[in-house]
Amino acid sequence: MSWISNTFSSSIGRKVIVAITGLFLCSFLVVHLIGNFQLFKDDGGAAFNIYSHFMGTNPVIRTVEWGLLLGFVFHIYESYTLAVRNRAARSVAYVDSRPSQNSPWYSRSMALLGTIILLFLLVHMYNFFYRARFGDLDPDINNNADLYTLVYSSFKQWWYVLLYVAAQVALCYHLIHGFRSGFQTLGLNHRKYTPLVRIIGYAFAIIVCAGFAAMPLYFFFFKPELAH
Numbered sequence: 001m002s003w004i005s006n007t008f009s010s011s012i013g014r015k016v017i018v019a020i021t022g023l024f025l026c027s028f029l030v031v032h033l034i035g036n037f038q039l040f041k042d043d044g045g046a047a048f049n050i051y052s053h054f055m056g057t058n059p060v061i062r063t064v065e066w067g068l069l070l071g072f073v074f075h076i077y078e079s080y081t082l083a084v085r086n087r088a089a090r091s092v093a094y095v096d097s098r099p100s101q102n103s104p105w106y107s108r109s110m111a112l113l114g115t116i117i118l119l120f121l122l123v124h125m126y127n128f129f130y131r132a133r134f135g136d137l138d139p140d141i142n143n144n145a146d147l148y149t150l151v152y153s154s155f156k157q158w159w160y161v162l163l164y165v166a167a168q169v170a171l172c173y174h175l176i177h178g179f180r181s182g183f184q185t186l187g188l189n190h191r192k193y194t195p196l197v198r199i200i201g202y203a204f205a206i207i208v209c210a211g212f213a214a215m216p217l218y219f220f221f222f223k224p225e226l227a228h
Contacts (some may be wrong), residue, residue: 045148155219
């Protein structure tokens with residue numbers, strides 16, 4: 001088993017783990033975005049609360065959540081380890097390296113973008129996931145936990161909307177680089193197909209992040225007060 005340990009503790013092995021977990025998390029983003037589109041329904045939050053209740057009680061979903069958690073942990077840990085190793089490897093600062101000509105700024109700032117996303121996730125997970133699962137939310141008209149009202153009140157706070165949108169900008173740049181880099185790391189790199197992968201990565205990042213950012217902006221600027 002030592003060769004497995006040596007392989008996945010090497011820089012290449014860690015990049016493979018980051019690529020696989022990153023692409024797996026991309027699938028989560030799509031599912032999460034589609035589910036959260038229930039917020040745009042003009043039904044007082046009934047559809048969103050039904051969706052939230054299903055996600056919180058379905059045994060299959062609850063099992064998948066553990067895989068999702070492991071995906072996040074491995075992705076964050078291995079990315080951080082690679083960033084530390086890369087920084088340590090740059091022991092000599094080249095005056096004329098001109099990094100801006102070799103790669104875009106977001107490719108050189110993946111650790112920073114990832115940190116912004118992680119800070120947002122901690123706030124987001126506590127505010128919604130933890131309070132939905134372990135808090136004491138009032139029931140809605142269908143006797144489901146009224147997570148919609150919590151979302152509404154959160155998205156009416158300017159600082160939370162600003163944090164949410166800023167995180168989506170960081171996530172967008174993170175995905176633009178990570179999508180292409182992930183396929184390249186896995187050996188799916190060909191001059192015929194790489195441009196298409198890059199285009200798909202750009203489109204995926206922009207559409208997904210714009211979709212998420214639209215939610216707090218819609219509530220903050222356009223959603224009227226809830227009826228009591």
